[in-house]
Structures are given as C-alpha cells and as structure tokens.
Amino acid sequence: MKSINCDVLVIGGGATGAGVLFDLALRGLRVVLTEQNDIATGTSGRYHGLLHSGGRYVVRDPASAKECIDENRILRRIAPNAIEDTGGLFVALPQDPESYVGPFLRGCAEVGIPTEKVPIALALREAPGLNPKAREAYRVPDGSCDSFDLIHSLVEGAQALGGTLLNYHRILSIDSANGAIQGATLEDRRTAEQVRIFAPMIVNAAGPWAGEVAALAGMEIALSLSKGVMIAMNTRWVNVILNRLIPPGDGDILVPVGTVCVIGTTSVPVARPDDNSITPKEVSEMMEKGEELIPGFRHGRALRAWAGVRPLYDPHSRSQAHDEHTHDDEDGRFVTRTFTTLDHADDGLNGMLSIVGGKLTTYRQMAEKISDRVCAQLGTTRPCTTADTLLPLPKWSRSHARSFHFLSNRLEALEDSPRHTNLICECEIVTRAQLEEAIHVSGPSVSLDDLRRDLRLGMGPCQGGFCAYRATGILGEVCNLPAEPAVDRLRAFVQERFRGHRPLLWGHQLRQALLDEMIYRRSLGLTMNSSVLTTQETEATHG
Numbered sequence: 001m002k003s004i005n006c007d008v009l010v011i012g013g014g015a016t017g018a019g020v021l022f023d024l025a026l027r028g029l030r031v032v033l034t035e036q037n038d039i040a041t042g043t044s045g046r047y048h049g050l051l052h053s054g055g056r057y058v059v060r061d062p063a064s065a066k067e068c069i070d071e072n073r074i075l076r077r078i079a080p081n082a083i084e085d086t087g088g089l090f091v092a093l094p095q096d097p098e099s100y101v102g103p104f105l106r107g108c109a110e111v112g113i114p115t116e117k118v119p120i121a122l123a124l125r126e127a128p129g130l131n132p133k134a135r136e137a138y139r140v141p142d143g144s145c146d147s148f149d150l151i152h153s154l155v156e157g158a159q160a161l162g163g164t165l166l167n168y169h170r171i172l173s174i175d176s177a178n179g180a181i182q183g184a185t186l187e188d189r190r191t192a193e194q195v196r197i198f199a200p201m202i203v204n205a206a207g208p209w210a211g212e213v214a215a216l217a218g219m220e221i222a223l224s225l226s227k228g229v230m231i232a233m234n235t236r237w238v239n240v241i242l243n244r245l246i247p248p249g250d251g252d253i254l255v256p257v258g259t260v261c262v263i264g265t266t267s268v269p270v271a272r273p274d275d276n277s278i279t280p281k282e283v284s285e286m287m288e289k290g291e292e293l294i295p296g297f298r299h300g301r302a303l304r305a306w307a308g309v310r311p312l313y314d315p316h317s318r319s320q321a322h323d324e325h326t327h328d329d330e331d332g333r334f335v336t337r338t339f340t341t342l343d344h345a346d347d348g349l350n351g352m353l354s355i356v357g358g359k360l361t362t363y364r365q366m367a368e369k370i371s372d373r374v375c376a377q378l379g380t381t382r383p384c385t386t387a388d389t390l391l392p393l394p395k396w397s398r399s400h401a402r403s404f405h406f407l408s409n410r411l412e413a414l415e416d417s418p419r420h421t422n423l424i425c426e427c428e429i430v431t432r433a434q435l436e437e438a439i440h441v442s443g444p445s446v447s448l449d450d451l452r453r454d455l456r457l458g459m460g461p462c463q464g465g466f467c468a469y470r471a472t473g474i475l476g477e478v479c480n481l482p483a484e485p486a487v488d489r490l491r492a493f494v495q496e497r498f499r500g501h502r503p504l505l506w507g508h509q510l511r512q513a514l515l516d517e518m519i520y521r522r523s524l525g526l527t528m529n530s531s532v533l534t535t536q537e538t539e540a541t542h543g
C-alpha cells in the first residue's frame with residue numbers, strides 16, 4: 001500500500017479545505033488535502049456566487065455580517081482574478097416592510113459596511129430591468145466570485161509550496177491509537193488503490209459531510225443541513241447584484257455571474273449532505289421572486305437549476321431547552337452563518353479538529369482560525385500570512401490576467417491570435433489547444449466534467465450540446481482511449497448537464513434540450529438513463 005507521511009491531513013476540497021491547505025503550506029507545514037471527487041464539487045461549487053458585503057446579515061446575524069465585510073475587503077486584494085466588482089444594491093419594493101430599512105442601515109453602520117442611498121432613477125439606469133415601482137435603493141460593496149478559479153488558485157498555490165492534493169480519494173477510516181490521531185486510510189476511487197496517510201493531525205473541512213467524517217472517528221457534530229436551490233438565466237439581466245431589502249428569505253438575491261445571472265435561493269432542512277433534489281414548486285418560486293425584482297423575468301430563458309447544502313452548525317438543534325428556537329425556524333434561516341472550530345480532544349480524541357458553518361466569503365478567516373489551532377498543537381509559531389498573500393493565477397485562469405474573466409477577453413485573445421485555432425466550445429470560447437493542454441496536465445483519467453470546471457467547457461447556452469462530443473473525440477485521441485470508455489465519459493457528462501436543465505423544460509430551454517437529445521440519442525446513438533421526451537412534471541407546471 002502506498003503511504004505518505006505529513007504533518008496535517010485536511011479532508012474536503014471545498015473553499016474551506018483548500019484555504020486550510022494553502023494557509024498551512026504557507027506556514028511551512030507538510031500538508032495533504034484529500035477530496036472524494038474533484039475539487040469544488042461540494043457546496044463550494046454549487047453556491048450562489050455572491051461575495052457578501054454582509055448586508056444580508058446585519059439585522060439578524062451581525063457577527064456573520066462583520067466576518068463577511070472584513071473578508072470581502074481582503075479577498076478583493078488577494079484574489080482579484082476570481083472576483084468581479086459588480087457592486088450591489090439593496091432594493092425595497094412597495095410590498096417590502098418600511099420598518100426594515102432603519103435597522104438595516106443601523107446594522108450596516110455598526111459592523112462597518114458602507115452604504116449609499118441611490119436615487120431610484122439612478123438605480124434604474126444601473127439596473128435597467130429593475131422593477132420601476134422600487135421604493136428605495138442602497139448601494140453596498142457586494143461582488144460576484146468564481147469559486148472554481150478561487151479554489152484552483154488556493155490548491156495550486158499550496159502545491160507550489162509542497163502541499164499535496166489527492167482528489168478522487170475518499171476516506172475509508174480515520175486511524176487512532178490511545179486517544180490520539182495516527183492518520184487515515186484513503187481509497188483512490190479511480191483505481192481502487194488504498195493509500196495510508198501517517199499524520200498526527202487531521203482537519204475535518206468536509207462541509208455538509210463533516211458529520212459523516214467525524215463519525216468515522218467516533219465523534220459527533222451537531223450539523224443543521226439546509227438545502228438551497230438556484231437557477232441560472234441565460235443572460236445577465238443586470239450587471240449589479242440585486243438584494244431585496246427585507247429579512248433574509250427565499251429568492252431574494254439576483255447575482256450576475258459571467259455571462260449569466262443566478263436567482264436564489266431557498267432554505268430547506270435536509271437529512272443528507274448530497275440531497276440536491278429540486279422540486280417544480282421551488283423552480284416556480286424562484287421564477288416568481290425574480291419576476292418581482294425584474295418584471296418579465298419569468299419569460300426569460302432559464303438555463304440550469306442546481307442545489308447545494310449549507311453546512312450550518314447548530315449545537316442547540318437537538319437540545320430540549322431550545323425547542324422554541326427550532327419551532328420558530330423551520331427553514332433554518334435563524335441558524336447563524338458564522339463558523340465554529342471544534343477540537344475533538346474535548347470528546348477524548350487528540351489531534352482531530354473540525355470546522356463547520358461559515359460562508360464561502362469567509363473561507364480565509366475560517367482557514368486562519370483552524371490553522372492557528374493546528375499550529376498551536378504542533379508547536380509551530382509561524383503566523384498566518386494569507387491576508388497579505390496574493391493568490392497565484394490558476395493554470396487554467398480564464399482571464400490570463402489579474403482581473404476577472406469576461407468572455408470578451410477570450411474573444412479578443414482569439415481574434416488577436418496569429419495562428420488558426422479550432423473552437424471547440426463556441427459558447428464559452430474554449431479552443432482545441434486549451435483543451436489538449438488541460439487534458440495533458442490532468443492525465444488520462446480526467447472526466448469531461450473536470451474539464452468543464454477547468455475551462456468552462458459546456459457551461460454556456462447550449463449546455464454541451466455542440467462541444468461535448470467534439471471534446472470527447474479530442475479526449476479519446478490525446479489519451480488514446482478505446483471507444484467504450486470515451487463514450488462512457490461522454491454519457492456521464494451529458495447526463496449531468498441534463499440533470500441541471502431537467503427541472504426547466506419549457507420554452508426555449510425545452511427546444512434546446514430536445515435539440516441536444518436529438519444530437520446525442522438519435523444522431524450518435526448514445527444510450528442515456530433520462531430523456532426530455534419522458535419528462536413531464538415541470539413542463540406541466542409552467543405550461
């Protein structure tokens with residue numbers, strides 16, 4: 001069995017785990033990060049895309065609001081390529097409670113979030129689709145954040161310092177003796193090989209799976225899992241983030257992200273960390289909430305729906321003493337969005353720490369706090385430097401510059417390119433050369449979905465309809481794959497794309513899905529376990 005010796009094993013390749021990997025690598029420790037899938041495939045790859053100013057939390061959860069605004073300022077400095085400075089508006093519609101405005105403004109002032117009253121005429125110029133009946137608007141420093149780019153930067157920054165990523169490696173057991181961590185046994189999910197990690201410390205950063213990981217070591221964590229649904233529309237609709245000026249609720253934020261904008265989200269308690277189910281009712285609700293903010297929204301083309309699960313920490317959730325609290329909070333909106341670090345030595349296991357709760361916006365602060373605890377236990381005195389360390393551009397940086405990726409940058413690069421370049425994904429402007437390079441670097445086991453996260457392949461309006469089979473041909477060619485495994489990878493990709501537009505099959509999106517299905521099922525003879533033609537429930541909802 002392969003074995004690795006290190007100082008710290010980090011479990012979970014989301015923003016938190018990648019942040020811990022980078023922080024500890026900067027402090028000179030030997031760190032291994034293990035992730036059961038590819039990096040950024042958990043909640044961090046399934047979130048809303050908002051770099052919070054904190055405005056959303058000022059009234060009910062000021063501690064979280066303070067963390068957000070502090071980190072918002074830092075992330076703009078250290079990760080400019082992953083952040084688009086869209087700015088944000090909190091907008092009150094006629095039906096929104098006037099009584100919320102005062103506490104909102106006072107709360108912002110108390111935690112240091114700058115606000116500016118924006119005349120409605122100006123707000124309508126900045127966000128032309130905005131409901132003209134809007135009553136009041138306030139500007140806050142929100143932004144939008146590309147979590148794939150951010151997490152790639154963190155992991156690659158750590159690797160350059162000697163850190164190790166083991167993706168597609170799942171924890172089989174956490175090994176301890178005499179009440180102290182010895183390491184863990186992992187399984188490479190692609191080869192079924194086992195790997196033994198010898199480490200005196202483990203950081204459990206498994207997000208909504210943190211309870212399951214803790215259970216492998218016989219520990220318990222009081223997680224309160226809350227699912228949220230989001231829908232990406234196929235154009236931006238607005239260039240500024242729109243928040244409803246109301247207590248946090250469903251569908252009250254619209255985030256422009258790249259070429260699309262995302263309406264979200266909901267908060268539904270779930271039992272499983274991988275519960276990504278989406279109901280027609282949730283879809284209808286998001287479209288209606290979008291319509292309230294932007295009249296005409298519901299007639300737009302909804303491109304893709306997805307769900308993620310929040311890893312909220314609620315030690316009171318099972319306590320009899322807090323019955324009242326849980327009754328009032330059936331959707332989990334009252335559970336704090338701050339984070340918690342746990343030392344399982346308190347329950348008799350030395351060397352294992354867990355970190356739960358928080359936001360993607362606060363990943364760096366979360367990583368700093370848990371890494372401080374790791375260092376204290378390992379006797380390392382090197383301070384945290386992540387707040388002042390510019391993150392490296394990831395290999396597949398979409399912008400190739402220290403600025404956020406816009407599709408137009410790729411178009412300009414393509415037009416300026418002296419050599420003829422084959423375009424493989426027209427929607428996201430991915431060339432054959434980029435694809436071949438990414439395949440070479442990732443190796444022959446790379447999936448089309450990994451390439452999607454690297455390059456944005458298949459993320460545009462056709463959702464892989466035209467690029468997936470071309471990419472499969474190139475993958476097969478570069479890796480010398482026999483037909484069968486190449487087709488398996490195509491099928492996995494197409495089915496995953498289909499899963500995202502299945503809840504949205506009406507209007508233009510239904511036409512696109514039918515076209516994609518004709519390409520794959522009819523022309524290429526691909527067998528799939530789902531079909532547009534047999535999907536009726538959401539069509540019925542939307543007519």
Ligand SMILES: Cc1cc2nc3c(=O)[nH]c(=O)nc-3n(C[C@H](O)[C@H](O)[C@H](O)COP(=O)(O)OP(=O)(O)OC[C@H]3O[C@@H](n4cnc5c(N)ncnc54)[C@H](O)[C@@H]3O)c2cc1C
Nearest residue numbers: 012014015016036042043044047048050207209228360361
């Ligand atoms: C619907 C929704 C919208 C959100 N919107 C925003 C937003 O706009 N802005 C914001 O700041 N925050 C937002 N959040 C919160 C934010 O996304 C999360 O707090 C954050 O992404 C959690 O990151 P994480 O690294 O802790 O967890 P994750 O990203 O889930 O990472 C945990 C990883 O652990 C891995 N793992 C699990 N078990 C094992 C195992 N046994 N072995 C190896 N690996 C394992 C998983 O595969 C996963 O990749 C949102 C959350 C949700 C649900």
